[in-house]
Amino acid sequence: MTTIHRPVIVGVDGSPAAFGAVRWAADAAVRLGRPLRITHVLGVPGPAEEITDEQGLVLDAAVEARHWYPGLHVTTSTWYGHPVSVLREQSRHAELVVVGSRGHGGFHALLVGSVGVHLAGYAHCPVLVVHHAERWAGPESPLPSHQPIVVGADGSAGGQQALEVAFREASARRVPLVAVRAWQQPVSRLARRVDPDRVAADLAADLERLRAKDPAVELRSRVVQGAPVPVLLAESRDALMIVLGARGHGGFAGLRIGAVSQHVLEHADTAVLVTRY
Template identity: 40%
Template sequence: MNGPVVVGVDGSPSALAAVGAAAQEASLRGVELRVVHAFLWPAMHAPPRPSPLGPLTGALHETVERIVADAVERARSQASGLPVSHAVVAGEASTVLQAQSRRAQLIVVGHRGYGGFAELLVGSTAVHLSAHARCPVMVVRGRPEPAGPVLVAVDGSPGGQRAIAFAFLEAVLRGTDLVALHAWSTWTDHGEHALGRPVDVVDLVGDVDRLRQEEEQVLTEALAGQREQYPGVTVRPRLVRGRTRPALIEASANAQLMVVGARGHGGFTGLLLGSVSQAALHHAHCPVTVVRSDL
């Protein structure tokens, strides 16, 4: 796909950090960076107008111009020669950026901007886009390890293959290793409806070594196709016995990027974001890219 990398900006420090990450992504991919600012009159505390989407004038115009100009300047300082375009679009940020995602190859946003509830670890725009955008969404958060690997969560679900493919591509573009982490446990909730409690699978099969071998096979098979496509990528499979969310959060401390699917096995099928992707968005120590399986 030859679409641009799109970054949403609102003048917040988080958004400016996202601009830097987006500029890097656009430069690595050899595509245009598109800086997009969405505005609503009430959110900007502007005087009432005959139309809430009327032309930008006066102080509001100066504010918006400064936000966009600062973002463009940051992008060009991060990647010399990078083609950068910009747009100011009337509307709510989530809606505007979701529309932009239809022709983008990646949307980049900060983990939280201005507005909303200060106690939230990640803003509503980041969560909404991760669930609804028509391209992968990178949420810039934490302090990435510049020399670290790309980290991808592997659960063996068919939907997770797009996230794995994206992670391999990122490892190629960044010239770094790929850590593929698959967490497993002998405990499962699958039998809870029948037995009224979680079940220890060892009680059913009686062989923890066999379970470990089966989970290792899940990890191997999940990576096989992409390993063939990207033979130059150094892949470090990690099989972890324990819960997926804490294992990923811990591993993210040494990564430059985490990649997760929007949802995998388990959970409630009606939810667009699973518990693992939600936990990553809220707690990862590095930027997180969420890749939906239906893109």
């Protein structure tokens, strides 16, 4: 029986940021034991259609990826269509989709406010948006490997999924995991007051359930009074990456990505991994 491995997919457009995103994607593919698929989309109106010309860009990126990680299985594809539509469709059969936060050419709209946010909300798999990915476009700049991973753990279903994914990332990378939970007292005097000690106890219990899976992972908890977005941005300033659920507490049923995740995704300085559940 043939085993089909869901690939890690990365979108490229020839920009330095895209080549940096390829390095992150190749690293993820190796750690996950998955093949890497490098995809270029020409933003031409009309139905999505795979093409065979203009392959130079993806082939160059594939050569670099194989050079960085000898033995990595790499495939390439070039498509006509809208980047969001093509990457979203490919995400149906992917383990992870990776994009840089800036681009040009065929990915002219590859800004966090468009492709990145849309994919985070509508992709069928987790999405990694690499901010300032041009920093890792060349081999002289090694990928971050020692900083902690920060996760937004608000206790929601999405937050629990993010916590699980962040723990697996920390375990695989052998780095500390910092779980952050922000809290605020309600404005209305009629609403139930928040007990900070209870918030801290709940977060500690969530971390304790993970500890048995890999006791070697250093677990840290941060319970901070304040609005979630500035708290998460501050805590992730020196992080390797920040992991978020697509939606947390307070999201509407039809909302594909919550306001907190969207704002952090738009303003973070580090890589942001948005999970799905």
